[in-house]
Amino acid sequence: MLILGIESSCDETAAAVVEDGRRVLSNVVASQVEEHKLYGGVVPEIASRRHSEAIVGVVNEALEQAGVTIDDIEAIAVTYAPGLIGALLVGVNFAKGLSFAANKPLVPVHHLRGHIASNFISTENLEPPFLCLVVSGGHSHIIEVRSYTDLHIIGRTRDDAAGEAFDKAARAMGMPYPGGIMMDKIAEEGNPEAYKLPIPKVAGAPLDFSFSGLKTAVINTIHNAEQRGEEINVKDLSASYRKAVVDCLTKNFMLAAEQTGMKKLVIAGGVSANSLLRRELEKQCEERGYEFYRPELKYCGDNAAMIASQGYYEYLNGNIAGLDLNACAQRSIDLG
Numbered sequence: 001m002l003i004l005g006i007e008s009s010c011d012e013t014a015a016a017v018v019e020d021g022r023r024v025l026s027n028v029v030a031s032q033v034e035e036h037k038l039y040g041g042v043v044p045e046i047a048s049r050r051h052s053e054a055i056v057g058v059v060n061e062a063l064e065q066a067g068v069t070i071d072d073i074e075a076i077a078v079t080y081a082p083g084l085i086g087a088l089l090v091g092v093n094f095a096k097g098l099s100f101a102a103n104k105p106l107v108p109v110h111h112l113r114g115h116i117a118s119n120f121i122s123t124e125n126l127e128p129p130f131l132c133l134v135v136s137g138g139h140s141h142i143i144e145v146r147s148y149t150d151l152h153i154i155g156r157t158r159d160d161a162a163g164e165a166f167d168k169a170a171r172a173m174g175m176p177y178p179g180g181i182m183m184d185k186i187a188e189e190g191n192p193e194a195y196k197l198p199i200p201k202v203a204g205a206p207l208d209f210s211f212s213g214l215k216t217a218v219i220n221t222i223h224n225a226e227q228r229g230e231e232i233n234v235k236d237l238s239a240s241y242r243k244a245v246v247d248c249l250t251k252n253f254m255l256a257a258e259q260t261g262m263k264k265l266v267i268a269g270g271v272s273a274n275s276l277l278r279r280e281l282e283k284q285c286e287e288r289g290y291e292f293y294r295p296e297l298k299y300c301g302d303n304a305a306m307i308a309s310q311g312y313y314e315y316l317n318g319n320i321a322g323l324d325l326n327a328c329a330q331r332s333i334d335l336g
């Protein structure tokens, strides 16, 4: 069964054709990142405009590369939440129009459920139940994935998301948006013990995260050095900061595994591309005898193959929207 996926929640216009939730026939991503770099972050108005310009070409390209026409498609899956509202609306409205014109069912997909599904594409035999750490630019959650469509949040960030924490600290160190990727590269050459940074905890909620104090500590370190006329060692500060963020993520994730008794651990979202996070979790899972799964690097960031994959499971579960489907800037992953 072929599903056409459409994604436009942030700064990537994407479309893909996926067979039976697992086999990617095409995966087209038009990134706007170079334009947003000029402003140090995503400018929502620009994102919406670029989505409107790109979407027809991107969807046509995805069908063409898959060697199919719209008639071969069983259903159209679209990201409807969460994200930038103007950006989401472009994908949702395009999908609605296509669904109406081609007489195909419309399947609403939660963006973070899509990120989790990137693992179904990357690992053919991975099936729920499992525990998932979802870390993206806007969210950080620990989720019990009981089935493809039954998900429960058991830990979440109280302030910044992990990706946001990387991007803001990287920006303070002078790196271009999105700084998380560059910081990861630079950190490989630094000493993670060089700068002492706090490992924040949330009192009374050991599975929750808090990154804003850590980010402030880095910004204060930079300002203090500036005031004293000292040079910051960007490699060492990047390595120390990356280690602090990864320590917070892995510590809570391991505790969640202990508490739930789940032994299959999965990561997803843009930050799941982080090389230290991947190495650390691989090591710690091996030590504890857990299975560990992560998406291929090309599916960590925003793409539509993951939306088509999750769309397949939502469709099998009867999750079909009418033409009154609306986009939502915020919506919890457990609500679908």
Ligand code: KG4
Binding pocket: 010, 115, 135, 136, 137, 138, 139, 162, 163, 164, 166, 167, 178, 179, 180, 181, 184, 269, 270, 271, 272, 273, 274, 275, 300, 301, 302
């Ligand atoms: O999932 P994603 O592509 O978009 C959202 O749904 O938000 O995540 C983007 C985030 C950005 O904050 C980016 O800096 C971060 O993922 N990111 C990384 C790495 N690659 C992407 N953060 C740390 N290390 C990386 N290698």
Ligand code: ZN
Binding pocket: 111, 115, 136, 137, 269, 270, 301, 302
């Ligand atoms: Zn994303």
